[in-house]
Amino acid sequence: MKIISDIRLYKSDIDNINGNSLPSGFSDRSLNLTVRRIAMKLREYSFSLGEFDHLYLNFTNCLPDGTIEPAKRTVDRYSPWYRYYDIGVSQDVFVHLGSENTVPKMLELIKQTLIQYFVLDENDKKVIDTAINAVVTNGSKTLMRFKEKKAAKTTAVIYLQLLDTAGYLPIISVCDLQGKELLRENLPETFDLSSIGEIQLSSKKITVKPRKNAFAQNLEPISFSFNL
Structure with missing residues (x-):
């Protein structure tokens, strides 16, 4: 069991996603730093993703809104430390991803991904809540x-x-x-x-x-x- 090291966010739309493509990242520094802080806070509590420690979350409009599932991309045998998970969002949300209005929904979907696939017990749920709430409340002072x-x-x-x-x-x-x-x-x-x-x-x-x-x-x- 590896302790979480990093969470990174990506996006891909319905026109270019396929089983082997690499989605594009977000250029918004504030959003990326928020997610890094969440990963650091989860690491403080020794939260584990299992056999890998880098979680790559791809927001896409090619899945129904709210659908979360492991990506169909083949795991690179030379890079076993990361996995992609696809998160479906509506077209309206997709075109505004990263804006101030969509960040709360993105954080909620990150939380739901962690709960759905990586929680082993109630303590894990508390750790996720504690980490995300601390970062949302305190920002750079976390x-x-x-x-x-x-x-x-x-x-x-x-x-x-x-x-x-x-x-x-x-x-x-x-x-x-x-x-x-x-x-x-x-x-x-x-x-x-x-x-x-x-x-x-x-x-x-x-x-x-x-x-x-x-x-x-x-x-x-x-x-x-x-x-x-």
Whole structure:
């Protein structure tokens, strides 16, 4: 069982869809960021799609409105990490897909797709509701729990905000065992997460080391002190 990694939106109309074609994506940044935030929030709760982790949702007018079904496209054996699902919408909705008026319906259909095909129990339904409601309510200020580190007397959590710039704002929070926050600091905004690797935590200090990869070779650890 793989934890969800990404959700992407596509559209294809009745004139060009066929069993092997790749639908076109949406250029609207706000819509795409909203869906990315939902996927990140679902990932926080370890929500799984099963044997794959990228969900591609294709809105099309070649299916009856509200019909949701796995796409008939053959799964690429070299790319087993994604699946397409087709979502039927009316012609009137189709021509306005991505506009402010259609986004609520699109989010509801995304929710119905997740419930119809990927829910195992009532807790999964609650996770879907929680994730979507958090993103709709908070937008770019939605906090996603990214990493956690526990020490003998403290717990550190790194949260992420996916900003409207498409960059990430990492936020460090350190609490004692009673939940009292001892430290809260923003890390530098970044467009990838190479700066967030190993967390070292003691009763007085937290250090975040960069990942051990080529993109992080020029990055330095970041440390903060706090009083317990």
